Amino acid sequence: MSPLIEITDPKIYDPAVVLIDVRGGADAHERYLQGHLPNAIFASLDDDLADHPEDAAYGGRHPLPNLHDFAATLQRWGLTPDKHVIIYDDKNAAMGGARLWWMLRSIGHDNVQVINGGLKAATDEGVELSTDDYKPQPAATLYPVADSYKNTVDIEEVKKAAKDDNRVVIDVREGARYLGHTEPLDLVAGHIPGAVNLFYSNSLSPEGKYLTAQALKTLYQNTIGNIKPGDVIVHCGSGVTACHTLLGMEHAGIVGPRLYVGSWSEWSRRDLPIATEKN
Incomplete structure (x- = not known):
């Protein structure tokens, strides 16, 4: 499977797909509410995809979250190992979209793709955006993870x-x-x-x-x-x-x-x- 998917691909709007909108920065959720793909789950780069380090000298400014915490986040998003995940962000995948793709691949979830061009590709294509605060049905169980991130x-x-x-x-x-x-x-x-x-x-x-x-x-x-x-x-x-x-x-x-x-x-x-x- 290619790690990229084009905005014109109808699979993006398949109800069985877990569609995730990643944003970073203090106004991340506010920007999400201003317009996102229908049924896209909001994900915070800073809160969902990173830990909050006491000292950036040990792990940097965006260290990976504890695996148990990440598993709980995936459960909250309704994600199970069999799900097809499609991700995008508002920075051409550079500010969170690719990070979540890499994190999922690192824990063994291979059925994941990133929308080529992200939100801009959607607006360029004339996709009608949603402004609701979409909340998915959580998964019944915690997402199974190993002891460490790979690679x-x-x-x-x-x-x-x-x-x-x-x-x-x-x-x-x-x-x-x-x-x-x-x-x-x-x-x-x-x-x-x-x-x-x-x-x-x-x-x-x-x-x-x-x-x-x-x-x-x-x-x-x-x-x-x-x-x-x-x-x-x-x-x-x-x-x-x-x-x-x-x-x-x-x-x-x-x-x-x-x-x-x-x-x-x-x-x-x-x-x-x-x-x-x-x-």
């Missing part, structure tokens, strides 16, 4: 990988942040020494949709080269937009790269080496 790496593994020519650490933040020219969110500007930069939005067309699978494969292979997918680590500022790149990689047939969840928000708070030159 993640911690800061110690990133330290090793960044020095290993047979592995690659990809930083998907914009170039100005990577080079240390500006840092709007974290305490220090720059990047992990040895990491290479590939801005996540390079994978999008001017209309805000992912490039074709072949174009994405070419884009990513130019950075990865002959390195095996399992030796690729992707990070961003806090483990959110990195998932956008991981989704694009899977669409391109590059399956197996791993997520450094803590990302720059963790690394930059640990008194570790920081680079400002292009690798």
Whole structure:
């Protein structure tokens, strides 16, 4: 199954599908109420898809939620292992849509797709939006989860990988942040020494949709080269937009790269080496 689905696909409106609208920021729910796809469940990036860290030096600004808490959230959404899940957000999948896709894949729920182009694709297509606060019927039981999320790496593994020519650490933040020219969110500007930069939005067309699978494969292979997918680590500022790149990689047939969840928000708070030159 492709990780992407087009807004014109009638499966999006199948009553058996669990349709989820992800938003981030303090006004997330307010924006959802201003217009969303009919029967789309509201999901908060900050409350449903992340924990609230006491110290971002340990886990970053958007650490993954406790698995039991995430299972309870999935139960509240009416999600069971057999359900087809379709996700979108209002930022071309970059601010939550891809994060939820990755989280579900990480716990073994493979029947999940993201709407290519997100909410903008819907409005461009003339889809009539709803303004109700849709509440689904909760599932009868807690969603079954394992003991840990799969395909993640911690800061110690990133330290090793960044020095290993047979592995690659990809930083998907914009170039100005990577080079240390500006840092709007974290305490220090720059990047992990040895990491290479590939801005996540390079994978999008001017209309805000992912490039074709072949174009994405070419884009990513130019950075990865002959390195095996399992030796690729992707990070961003806090483990959110990195998932956008991981989704694009899977669409391109590059399956197996791993997520450094803590990302720059963790690394930059640990008194570790920081680079400002292009690798």
